Amino acid sequence: MSKSLFQKVWDAHAVRTLANGQTQLLIGTHLIHEVTSPQAFGMLRDLALKVAMPHRTFATVDHIVPTDQFAEPFADPLADAMIKELRRNCAEFGITFFDRSTGKQGIVHIVGPEQGITQPGTTIACGDSHTSTHGAFGAIAFGIGTTQIRDVLATQTMALGRLKVRRINVNGRLRPGVYAKDVILHIIRILGVNGGTGYAYEYGGEVFDRFTMEERMTVCNMSIEGGARAGYVNPDETTYAYLKGRPYSPKGAEWDAAVSRWRSFASDPGCSYDDVVTIDAADIAPTVTWGINPGQGISINERVPDPKTVSGDERTSVEEALAYMKLQPGAPIKGTRIDVAFVGSCTNGRLSDFQEVARFLKGRKVAAGVKAIAVPGSQGVGVLCAELGIDRVFRDAGFEWREAGCSMCLAMNPDKLVGDQLCASSSNRNFKGRQGSPTGRTILMSPLMVAAAAVTGTVADAREVFAVADR
Amino acid sequence: MALAKITSVSGRAVYVPGNDIDTDRIIPARFMKCVTFDGLGEFLFYDVRKNADGSDKAHPLNEARFKGATVLLSGLNFGCGSSREHAPQAIQKYGFRAVVAEGFAEIFFGNCTTLGIPCLVAKREDIARIADAVNANPQLEVTLDLDAREIRFGGQVVKATLRETDRDALVNGRWDAIGELLEGRAAIQAAAARLPYLAA
16 A cells, blocks of 8 residues: 555554554654753653663754853853753763764754754654754654653653644746745645644645755744644655765665665655645745734735735734734835844754855845844854855845854844844744744745845845846 | 543633734743743743733733633634743643643644643634633633533533543543553564664
8 A cells, every 4th residue: 555754654663552542653863952851851860760762862052052152151041051951961861962062063953954863764853843844854753842852762752643644735946036935934824824733744746856955944844833743855866965974874885775765765656645735836926924923924025914804813813913013904015124134043044045145145235224143053054154155245244143053033042132123034933022022023034035134124025136037 | 650530620711812822922932941840830921911021911811800710711723833841831830720722733732731731622602602701700610521521611511622542641641651651662672673773
C-alpha cells in the first residue's frame, strides 16, 4: 500500500500503543534551549531519572542572548541564570551544547540543519513551536511543552496521537520579488490560523521542487502559525546536496546507505491524503500582515479590511486588530510609516535571506528615523556573511549588524520595541505585544520587503523600490 | 505515584471573550525568564490586565465578583502560538482547573492534558449561555462532566467534547504519561535498534 512520508516516518518510530490510544513515538533527535528546558531537567532530578540518549540530544542558547554584545555575565541576571542553568544541565547529563565558544551557537532551528543533525526520515522534537522548520528535510518535527521535554529526555519517546496529512501543492512559478515568506503567509491567509489543527502539512508542487533548502525551511517554519503541528517537504537531490559534508552528516560508505534510506521515506506516488489544497504560484504577491495574527495578511497593493464590509465574529476581530494596529479601515497598507526594521529570526535569518537583501540594498540608505537591525540566525551565518561582505552592505546602508540570536522576534532579550513603535519584521508572529512592548506593532513580511520598508521609512513594494524585475 | 482521576470539575466560571487568544497574550515572553514555573500565576494575561504602571485595566479577571473562578471560558483557537508550557502553567497556578472554549490550538491542548487541565470544546451559543448565566450570577456553580461529556449550570445542560485519547487519560488518571512511557523501555530499545541513525 502506498504511504505518505508522514505515515512511513510515524510507523518507523512507533514504539507501541498506549492505554489511552495514543502512540509512544520514538524521538530520534531532541533539540533543547535555555527557555523551556530548565524545568524539565528539574522534573528529571525530582524523579531521579537520567537522560536516555544524551548522544541524540543537542543544546544551544538563542532566546535570551543579547545580540549587541555577548559578554558574560549578561546584564540581565535572569537571562544570565538561564544560560548558566543550561550549561550545568548539559554538563551533568552529558549533552552536546553548542555554546558561544564553539562557534556553532545560534537559533536552534538554524543550528540543527546547519550542523547536519536534521536529516530525512527522522523524528525531531524541541520545546519550541517553530520546530516544524526541520520538516524541510523530510523529517517529522514537533514543538512540545516542558513536561514532554522531560518525557523525551527520560525515555527518548513521547505520547502523541497520529496526525492527518494535508498535501499543499504550489504549482507554476513565483513572480520576481515573491519569496518563500510570501508563499507561507499566503497559505495561512487562505487556510486560516487554525486551518491546520489536527494536520501535518506536506508541501509540494513545482515551487517546492525548485526551492532551496533555506526556502523550504522558511515555509515549514510557519506551519504552526497555520495551526499545523508539523509541516514537511519530501526529501530530494536538493536535500541530499545540502546535507553532504556537514559535521553530523553520514560520511564515506555510510553516506550512500543513508541517502538510499532517506529516499525510501519520500511519499509514494499516488498515496492518499486526508486533504489536498492546490495553489497557483502566479496568485501569490508580496504579502504583509495588517492585523494581530499571521492569518491577517494582504498583498502589498491591497487595502486593509473595513469592518463594515464583514459581519459577525469577523467584524469583531477586524475591529480589534485595526484598533491595536492603529490602522484606518479600508486604507492602503502601502505607505504606512514604520519605526523599526528587523531582518532575522528562525524564519528568515539564514545566509540566503541576507544575501538576497544585500543584492538590492547596496548603495541604499535606511530612512532617517528608522532603527534597522540585521541579526544572523547563527554564528555560522554571521561568519559566512562576513566572508561575503554582506555585513558590510547592511552596515553601509545604516543597519546595525548584530550577533546571533532570536533577537526582536520575541522580546526575551534586550531587542524590543518601545511604546507603540511599528516594526517591519521578517519574523513569524504579529501577536499583540510579541516584540516586547505591550503596545508594540508588527507587520510580517519577507526580508526584501523589510529592506524596502527600511529605506523608504514606510511599508513599500520591494519590486518598485528596488526595481526587482530589472535585476 | 497515582494520578487523580479527573472525571469532573466543578466551580465558578469566568468568561474571557475573544478568538485566537495566543500564548503571548496568556503569558508575555518576558515572564518566561525563569528556571521554575513558580509564581507564574500572577502574570496570567498580564498585558491585557495591567497598565504600564501596574494598575488594573478593565478585564474580567480583575473583577472582584469573578475572583476564585476555577473554570475559564473563551472563544476559538484558544492557546495558539508558541509551545510554551508556561501558558497552561500560568492558568493552573492562577487557580483555574479547566478551560472551555470553541476550539484549542493543538500544542496548548496537549500541554494542558499533561498537567491534568481538561480542555473542553463547546459550541459558541452554548458558551454564550454559560457566560450569560455566570455574568448574571458569578456564584453559579458550573460542572464539567467528562464522563457524560456535558456541562451543567443553573439547571441547564450543554454538550461538550474532548478528544477521546485525552478524555481517557484524564478520567483514568494517566494524563501524565511518564510512568507508562518508562514501562516501555524494552520496546524503546527494540524500536531504536531498527533505526541506524540512533546508534551511539
